[in-house]
Amino acid sequence: MRRRNSLAAITTVTILVVILHYIGWLIPVENFLRSIVNRGSAIAYEQGLEINKIKFKTVQDLENAYKDAIEKNIEQEGIVARIKLLEEQNKKLRQELNYLTTTTYQYLGAEIIGKNVDPIANTLIINRGTKDNIKVGNPAIAYNGILVGKIIRTEADTSIIRLLQDGQSKIAATLLNLDYSIGLIEGGYGVSVQMNFIPENEKIEINDQVVTSGLEEGIPRGLLIGNVKAVKKEAYEPFQQAIVKPAIQTNLLDSVVIITNKL
Amino acid sequence: MRKFISIIGYAIGIVILAIIHIGVIYLLPEPYVKLNIIFVFIVLILLIREKGTVVWISFFLHLFLELYATTPFGIILFSGTLSTLLTYWFYQSVFTNKSWFAAMAISIVAISSYRIFYITLLVLTQFVFNITKVVFTPLLLTSLWELLFTTLLVGLIYLVLSKKLRKFDTKVIYS
Numbered sequence: 001m002r003r004r005n006s007l008a009a010i011t012t013v014t015i016l017v018v019i020l021h022y023i024g025w026l027i028p029v030e031n032f033l034r035s036i037v038n039r040g041s042a043i044a045y046e047q048g049l050e051i052n053k054i055k056f057k058t059v060q061d062l063e064n065a066y067k068d069a070i071e072k073n074i075e076q077e078g079i080v081a082r083i084k085l086l087e088e089q090n091k092k093l094r095q096e097l098n099y100l101t102t103t104t105y106q107y108l109g110a111e112i113i114g115k116n117v118d119p120i121a122n123t124l125i126i127n128r129g130t131k132d133n134i135k136v137g138n139p140a141i142a143y144n145g146i147l148v149g150k151i152i153r154t155e156a157d158t159s160i161i162r163l164l165q166d167g168q169s170k171i172a173a174t175l176l177n178l179d180y181s182i183g184l185i186e187g188g189y190g191v192s193v194q195m196n197f198i199p200e201n202e203k204i205e206i207n208d209q210v211v212t213s214g215l216e217e218g219i220p221r222g223l224l225i226g227n228v229k230a231v232k233k234e235a236y237e238p239f240q241q242a243i244v245k246p247a248i249q250t251n252l253l254d255s256v257v258i259i260t261n262k263l
Numbered sequence: 264m265r266k267f268i269s270i271i272g273y274a275i276g277i278v279i280l281a282i283i284h285i286g287v288i289y290l291l292p293e294p295y296v297k298l299n300i301i302f303v304f305i306v307l308i309l310l311i312r313e314k315g316t317v318v319w320i321s322f323f324l325h326l327f328l329e330l331y332a333t334t335p336f337g338i339i340l341f342s343g344t345l346s347t348l349l350t351y352w353f354y355q356s357v358f359t360n361k362s363w364f365a366a367m368a369i370s371i372v373a374i375s376s377y378r379i380f381y382i383t384l385l386v387l388t389q390f391v392f393n394i395t396k397v398v399f400t401p402l403l404l405t406s407l408w409e410l411l412f413t414t415l416l417v418g419l420i421y422l423v424l425s426k427k428l429r430k431f432d433t434k435v436i437y438s
Binding site: 003006007010011013014017018021022030033034036037040041044048114115116117118119120121123125152153155158160162166167168188189190191251 | 279281282283284285297298326327328330331337339340341344345348402405406408
C-alpha cells in the first residue's frame with residue numbers, strides 16, 4: 001500500500017512538472033536553475049580544457065610535432081596561394097556575369113559551457129540563445145569553416161548543438177571527388193561519421209574531402225565536414241557508404257561560431 | 264533548523280553534481296565518457312542514507328539534466344525518477360546485504376531500468392508525436408558501456424568506502 005502511494009506521488013509530481021513545462025509556467029524556474037548551473041558549468045568547462053590540452057611527454061615528441069607543423073604549414077601556404085588565385089578569378093567571372101549575391105549569412109560567436117548531458121547524446125551547450133536570434137537548425141562552425149553540428153534546442157540564454165557524431169545527426173553533404181557525389185552524413189558510429197546514399201557507380205578515393213552540399217535550409221555550401229577514411233561497397237546494393245573522419249576534435253573546443261539567418 | 268540546513272545541503276549537492284555531470288565528465292576519453300555519474304551518486308546515497316529521500320534527490324537531479332536535454336521534456340525526468348524508486352524497492356526487499364557485489368547489482372538494476380524506461384518513452388514519442396528517430400544500434404551499445412563503467416565505479420567506490428566507513432563493514436554486528 002505504502003509503495004503504491006509513493007509510486008502515485010512520484011508519478012503525479014513528474015507528470016505535473018511535465019505539464020507545467022509544456023504550458024510554459026515553469027519557464028521562470030527553469031531559467032533560474034539554468035542560470036545557476038550555467039555559471040558553474042562554464043568555469044568547470046574552462047578549467048577542464050586547460051587540463052585536456054595536448055601535452056608532450058618527451059622532447060622528441062615535441063620535435064616531431066614541430067616538424068609536422070612546418071611541413072603542414074608549407075603545404076597550407078601553397079593551398080592558400082591557389083585559393084587566392086581562384087578567388088580573384090571567381091570575383092572577375094562573377095562581375096562579368098553580373099552575379100547577384102544571395103548567400104550572405106550572419107555569424108555569431110558563442111562560448112561552450114558544457115557537454116553531453118545524456119551519455120547517449122553527443123551535444124554541446126553554448127551561452128547564446130533566442131535572445132541572440134539563434135534558431136533551431138542553424139549550423140555551428142569552428143576555425144572559420146569546419147562544421148561542428150546543428151542547433152537543436154534553444155532557450156533564452158543557452159542553446160544545444162547536436163554534434164555530427166550524434167546518433168540522430170543528419171547533414172546533406174557533397175564529396176569533393178570527380179562526380180561531386182551527394183549523400184547524407186549520419187552520426188552514431190563512434191568518433192567517425194558515415195556518408196550514406198552515395199550512388200554505387202561514383203568513384204570515391206581515400207582522403208577525399210566532404211563538405212556541406214548547401215541543399216539544406218540555412219546551411220551554406222562548402223563547410224568542411226571531414227575526410228574519407230574507408231569505403232563500404234557491395235556489388236548488389238544501389239548505394240555505397242564512406243566512413244568519414246570529422247575534421248575537428250570537439251573535445252578541445254572552447255568556442256564556436258553560429259551561422260544565423262541570411263542577411 | 265536542522266532540517267532546513269539539511270535541505271540547503273542537499274540543494275547545493277544537487278547543483279554541484281549537475282555541474283560535474285555537464286561540465287567535467289566530458290574530460291574522460293571514449294568510451295569512459297559514457298559513465299553515468301548521476302547514478303553512481305544516487306546508488307551511493309541510497310547505500311549510505313538508506314532513505315526514500317534518494318528518489319527526490321534523483322527527481323531534482325534529472326530535472327536539472329532535463330533543462331539541457333535533446334529529448335522531449337519529461338523523458339529523462341520520468342525514467343530517472345521511476346528507476347530510482349524501483350532501485351530503492353529492490354534495495355529494501357532483494358539486495359539487502361552489505362557487500363560490493365550487492366552494490367554493483369543495485370547499480371545494474373538502476374541503469375538497466377533507467378534505460379528501459381528511457382528507450383520505451385523515446386520509442387513512444389517516435390510513434391505518437393514523430394519527434395525523435397530512434398537509432399537502436401548506437402543507443403544499445405552506449406547503454407552497455409554506460410552500464411559497465413557505472414557499475415564498475417560503484418563497486419570500486421564501495422570497496423574503498425567499506426574500508427573507511429563502519430556502516431559498510433560487514434564484520435561489525437549491530438545490536
